[in-house]
Amino acid sequence: MGTRRRWVVGVMAAPALVAFALWSNGLLGVGPLGEQLGFRTTWIDPIGYTTAKDAPTTLTVLFPWPENGFCAGQFTVQVHETPTSVLVDQVKSSAPKRICPDIGGGGRLPVAATLSQPLGTRSVVRASDQKLLRYVPDTRDP
Numbered sequence: 001m002g003t004r005r006r007w008v009v010g011v012m013a014a015p016a017l018v019a020f021a022l023w024s025n026g027l028l029g030v031g032p033l034g035e036q037l038g039f040r041t042t043w044i045d046p047i048g049y050t051t052a053k054d055a056p057t058t059l060t061v062l063f064p065w066p067e068n069g070f071c072a073g074q075f076t077v078q079v080h081e082t083p084t085s086v087l088v089d090q091v092k093s094s095a096p097k098r099i100c101p102d103i104g105g106g107g108r109l110p111v112a113a114t115l116s117q118p119l120g121t122r123s124v125v126r127a128s129d130q131k132l133l134r135y136v137p138d139t140r141d142p
Helices: 005-028 031-036
Strands: 039-044 048-052 055-064 080-083 087-088 093-098 109-114 123-126
Touching: 055 087
Parallel strands: 087 123
Antiparallel strands: 039 093, 048 055, 055 109, 080 087
């Protein structure tokens, strides 16, 4: 393939790569295209956590109820585990810009994170400011 031909192929491929990047980011709710497609991404600080005896590797992070309600599957959270603590990042909310039905109660919403080991005696810490999160008993436990 000659130098001129490679250059032409490169010039023709570049817009396709840029278009794909914008399209894929838009589907993820990232950047201006995500906004145009009707998605918004916000970050919410967690306010507490709970655990259930029947699911020892599930940490349920609690965060404030959004003003406009929420959609099922809208929230994700990442945790970083150490031998002595579990750091909880902010909760990421990616959802269509529309009113969603209110689900939940008590002014807070749960989002589950899977731990590699049971929580045990480790502390749960909010990563943004290194403050301990408050334990809220799970009312489903007997």
